[in-house]
Amino acid sequence: MSTVIAEKTVHSSSVTQAAARALVEAVNAAAGRIGFTAAVAVTDQGGHLKAFDRADDAPFLTAEVALDKAWTAASFHRPTHAWNDFLTDRRIAPLSGHPRVMAVGGGYPIIVDGRCVGGLGVSGGSYEQDMRAAEEALTTLGFELPAQ
Template structure:
């Protein structure tokens, strides 16, 4: 039997706080979702003024980043590069930049997904959340 690290509710809270601080520092109104390695929601916030749709999108980005164990930017780039068949993958909906996995000792333990501003800004906020949990720059 293998052992692995898991995201805790405390980890999710740290990630949410750090991501929200990054967004507030730039006056960006976003939704932020934190999930475990299976894509199950551990924490969420929709900041005042954030687009209502960003709530669903941020959760989808987090889930996709966790299940794929990679940043959603790579998936968006792959689709935009011509691999449109990937759009048919079942149960993966967050194929836009802004989802970042939380990697610990080479294993994905969860992810942070952000939606509400430009794609690179969403990713910047998500990476701040990841960094708060791992101590590494994402």
């Protein structure tokens, strides 16, 4: 039996370098208004680092947390705060052992026309502050917020 596969590749879009840098700047501006300093990571749709910044006085651990938030959001096309509920499901809970899965608010998929083109991770404030700065940056630059 012969099977012909019509499509052998899939088109993949990625956040641009310019947009990644603009997101970092927008998050830092929002964090300043909110009252905290942050580490900000932007990844492409495959979770690879595209842009990064850590404020001088942001704790060093915020760098790794921001990157893992961006990676988690890009990997699963879901905000990281959603993972708190997901991980209570015993069928999904084993993923909590993955060293990069970050179930703390502040990570968002970067969405354009309904497609995930990257991930944004913010760390340095409370999870609410991180989420607020990320959401403000995404909406300011015209990216879609994922359905909650």
